[in-house]
Amino acid sequence: MAGQEKRPIVTVDTVLFTLRDGRLATLLQRRDKPPHAGSLALVGGYVRPEEDASTTDAAxxxxxxxxxxxxxxxxxxxxxxxxxRDPRGWSLSVAHYALVPEAALAAAHDLDAFPVDDPPPLPFDHGAILAAALARIRNKGAWSSLPALLLPETFTLPDLKAVYEAVMDERLNDSAFRRKITELRLIEEVPDARSPATAERRRPAQLYRLARRALVAFDRVI
Amino acid sequence: MAGQEKRPIVTVDTVLFTLRDGRLATLLQRRDKPPHAGSLALVGGYVRPEEDASTTDAAxxxxxxxxxxxxxxxxxxxxxxxxxRDPRGWSLSVAHYALVPEAALAAAHDLDAFPVDDPPPLPFDHGAILAAALARIRNKGAWSSLPALLLPETFTLPDLKAVYEAVMDERLNDSAFRRKITELRLIEEVPDARSPATAERRRPAQLYRLARRALVAFDRVI
Known part of the structure; x- marks a missing residue:
């Protein structure tokens, strides 16, 4: 059996994605302990075997x-x-990513938002982890329910199109977008629910929500 | 800093895929030490910080x-x-998968092949790891170069179609297959190379190989 003295350091780090001014952003936290105290970094820490049921649980x-x-x-x-990757010794980090809708930010603390394409320099290999997470959501966001998880529970079709555009980083054609979303059956109408008219939109718009079957692909809802 | 006594056990396990009688198979190894000595299992072991540059290196x-x-x-x-998952205590396994072409099997030892859809009962959570690896290659195999990595370096188009069918577990239409493979530019002709005629094929067939650009998506070639 391998002696304890030979075991790697085991941590978890989570890349947090959110929307800021309609653009995809990542949330970073200033580290309060060495190594790299004072640097902005991914939110992470040690796995605690006595508390955590899995690394996702630790995250x-x-x-x-x-x-x-x-x-x-x-x-x-x-x-x-x-x-x-860590000056404390041979280490591994089980990296995760999470989608943070605006509602979840109300109770959050000690986080700063940065555009995903222009983050500050990050310690450890957190820059590589962020890049890998971004590649994953851009890939997975192409026609899964993932981008919609950044929205409130109910939303209009233009809201939904804007969040797909932010995640996938491309402009989408209006009618192609509607056709694709309908085909995939990712969303359903909220009966009798309409958003109020706004300056940009003179008529109230139908509200939608994610269909339940569109939510099964995630490891965990915390 | 977390004490050594609190660190999880860190192992790696690899799901090995190969072709056996034209069907997708997995290679298992009989464990020679407890826990689960004598059981067929994935090939795995401890990460050794003093030797391994990464968990993939350990695998x-x-x-x-x-x-x-x-x-x-x-x-x-x-x-x-x-x-x-492991009776020795809180543990994690960084699971990998690998594609084993017939040529690599010549020097291999202590492995038994089983159909991927009918493996023996596996210890630890190796059954779940195998299922996850199978889902990954079926998903990724849909029109990447992955299935071709199970073939020799040069192959005929019918060979290639058969291996896509084995990995994706579905029958493919001949002309649709040729069109798709051409579109994706995954393969190139080997100049002046033809396979000999066989009982099933009266004329020699053009030989192909994977295009170099089709090989970049993998973590490592060992």
Whole structure:
């Protein structure tokens, strides 16, 4: 059996995605302990075998404790490992990503938003983890329910199109978008619910919500 | 800093895929040590910080040492963790999968092939890891170069179609297959190379190989 002295350091880190001014942003936290104290970084910490049922459980606990986050869709991304990524020694981080709708931000603390394409320099290999998470959601966001998880529970079709555009980083054609969304049966009308008219939209718009079957693909809702 | 006594056990396990009688099979190894000594299981072992540059490196080292395998495409699948998956204590396994062409099997040892859809009962959570790997390659195999990695370096179009069918577990239409493969530019003709005529095929067939650009998506070639 491998001696304890030979075991790697085991941590988890979570890439947090949210919308800021209609654009995809990531939420970072200033580290309060060494190594890299004072740097902005992903929210992460040690796995605690005495408390955590899995690494995803550890990620959820740390998001709640360090950033006041709950009510998120959280998924494992990949494990990053090696002798030099952390100055404390051979380590691995089971990286996760989560989608943070505006409602979940109300109770959150100690987080700063940055555009995903222009983050500050990040310590450890957090830059590579962020890049991998971004590639994953851009890939997975192409016609899954994922982008809609950044919206409130009910939304209009133009809201939905805007969030797909933000995640996928491309302009979508209006009618092609509506056709695709209908084909995929990801959303359903909320009976008798309309959003009020706005300056841009003179008539009230039908409200939609994600269909229940569109939500099964995530590891965990915390 | 977390004490050593609190660190999880860190292992790697690899799901090995190969072709057996034209069907997709997985290679298992009989465990020679407890826990579960004598059971057929995935090929795995401890990460050794003093030797391994990453968990993928550990998986490659263990495949070479325990099964004589080299020359494989190897990729990280996901990390499986928790307090009860291993009787030795809270553990995580960074699961990988690899594609084993027939040529790599020549030097291999201590492996038995089983149909992917009918494996023996597996210890730990190896059944869940195998199922996840199978889902991944069926998904990723849909029009990536992945299935072709199970073939020799040069192959005929009918060989290639058969391996896509084995991985994706569906019958493919001949002309649709040729069109798709051409569109994707995954393969190129080997100049002046033809396979000999066979009982099923009266004329020699053009030989193909994977285009170099089709090979970039893998973590590592070991």
């Amino acid at each position: 959820a606990r740390i998001l709640a404790q360090k950033a006041g986050l709950a009510g998120l869709f959280l998924e494992q991304l990949a494990t990053f490992s090696g002798p030099v | 490659a080292r263990i495949l070479a040492q325990k099964a004589g395998l080299a020359g494989l495409f190897l990729e990280q699948l996901a990390t499986f963790s928790g307090p009860v």
